[in-house]
Amino acid sequence: AIKRSGTPPHVALYSIGISLIFLTVAAAVQLGGSWLTVGWAAQAVVLLSIGFVLSLSRLRAFSLGLFTLVALRLAVFDSQIDLDGFALFTNGRFATFVFGISSFYLGAYLYWKYREQIEEWESNISLVLIGAANAFTLWAFTAEAITYFNAFQLNVAVDLPLALTSLWGIYGFGIVAVALRLRSEIFQKAGLALITI
DSSP states (O other), X not given: OOSSTTOOHHHHHHHHHHHHHHHHHHHXXXXXXXXXXXXXXXXXXXXXXXXXXXXXXXXXXXXXHHHHHHHHHHHHTSSOOOSTTOOTTOSHHHXXXXXXXXXXXXXXXXXXXXXXXXXXXGTTHHHHHHHHHHHHHHHHHHHHHHHHHHHTTOOHHHHHHHHHHHHHHHHHHHHHHHHHHHTOHHHHHHHHHHHHO
């Protein structure tokens, strides 16, 4: 399509996008499990970027549906882990969460980069994607802490609440610091709420 004269450039972009979608879906179906989440996350980012390049709001809406599926899979299917042979931060669950979280941040970045193209219904999508990325980041660290204490049969009654309180407090202060720098009132409130909890 690129070499043929007179072919619109959209044809090449569509072909590349479709091939990437088939590649991610094929890998996810072949490998199964958490790879399905990884495939959907990659597909969501690719479709969102093509939606902006081609100015197709319907394609962007479809990518947001995929982001929703990624969030559901992370929350429901990818949160469980086997305690046998558990390794802190170097396990499949944490890697899946890192990839999913990265896709949410990339989606928010694309909405910021192409903010002149967005329609009215998309005006707060970047905030939603950043909020989801932060929520799943906190979720992943919390799940790692809980699993660590359970796997090694540490004093869950005393040490775990202290670890989670410290983790959430530090993360809350980090959110407030970034929100103050970016002058984001909504994330300042979210960080303060987390510190309060």
